[in-house]
Amino acid sequence: MEEKQETEELIFEAARRVFQRDGYYGARMQDIADEADINKSMLHYYFRSKDQLFQNVYQKEMGKFLPVIMELLNSEQPLDQKVENIIDAYYGHWNSNPKLIPFIIVEMNLNPERFRDFIKGKKPDFPTRFDEQVKEAVKKGEIMPIEPEQLLVSIVGSTIFPFIGKTMVSTLFDFDEDSYQQFMADRKEQLPTFILNAINYKQ
């Protein structure tokens, strides 16, 4: 039977879930096998080692992220729409896979070298069109003086923090799952205005 493709994907998906939940060192090959409801030795048959299985997951999951943000930054939309689209993009990812951003942050901090190697392999080209647009807008007086890098970090930070800090936010504000979801839905609507106000953007 030609089950190869199917089984490999089954293992990959199980590995993704377990690695995203427990991190590289916390994950156990047996847990991944259980999650996939398959024999443990199959993991080695298809991916040889834990490290290679992880690399597969890492590359694919990280790969979902960078191209999207780079394309948004380099698009020819006006600045205000761009801000809104970046925020929308993050909230889109969150709906399809809420553990993706925490996974990236956790692994980046526990293994910075792996992250740098990944980025080096992709060679994203900074500065982007976004940087030019911000500088132009500052020169024209359309927004307050600010470096593009500072603005981008503020946008990304205020956008993704409630994903990576979900436990903190929910615990301190005493949110159940529904309250958290409502909080995030409100946030998606309000954040673009918040950011554009911050730089005194005049439409």
Next chain:
Amino acid sequence: MEEKQETEELIFEAARRVFQRDGYYGARMQDIADEADINKSMLHYYFRSKDQLFQNVYQKEMGKFLPVIMELLNSEQPLDQKVENIIDAYYGHWNSNPKLIPFIIVEMNLNPERFRDFIKGKKPDFPTRFDEQVKEAVKKGEIMPIEPEQLLVSIVGSTIFPFIGKTMVSTLFDFDEDSYQQFMADRKEQLPTFILNAINYKQ
């Protein structure tokens, strides 16, 4: 010889560094022993198990954080000064221990239950004076309509993201250590204005 206190602190400090670098599962007792330049069995003599050693580090390091932010939120300063002080407080922590915030974020995501137990033991009282102040300011029209929780998440997110995303920021923007430090110093100065603009604060 009464070396007990000294050795215990030596081990604790080494454990703190290794746990903050590698996380709970990534850390090895042997690595901690090497870091402290001491025999591995001493770790068990003073702290019994890896889990108890970690709990000591966790409780102490987490404990540095919550009281500071709660006191700031509950103080009687005006809102604009409060925003500035929160940002200053984070940057103060960063100077004394740049790995503290990443450590909290990583461990909170890999072990949410441990985090919730910690918070439950501390019982911080929300809502705070900050929440009242935001609601008053909205009512008086001093700032745009915004929920205190949303504002707080935006402040904290834009403030701490460059700590937990240092590797990302440095890699993408091609920063060396000096450039990163300069970026953070600039950020500390600019962020209060950025936030107060965002809510249309009129002084």
Next chain:
DNA sequence: GTCTATATAACGATAGAC
């Protein structure tokens, strides 16, 4: 391709001499 059984190594933890 899939299973069972097992090799091999690493890790946390302890016993016991000093």
Next chain:
DNA sequence: GTCTATCGTTATATAGAC
């Protein structure tokens, strides 16, 4: 209190039958 030696477990990984 500090060391060496070692135990017991658990993890990754492989060998080999089917």
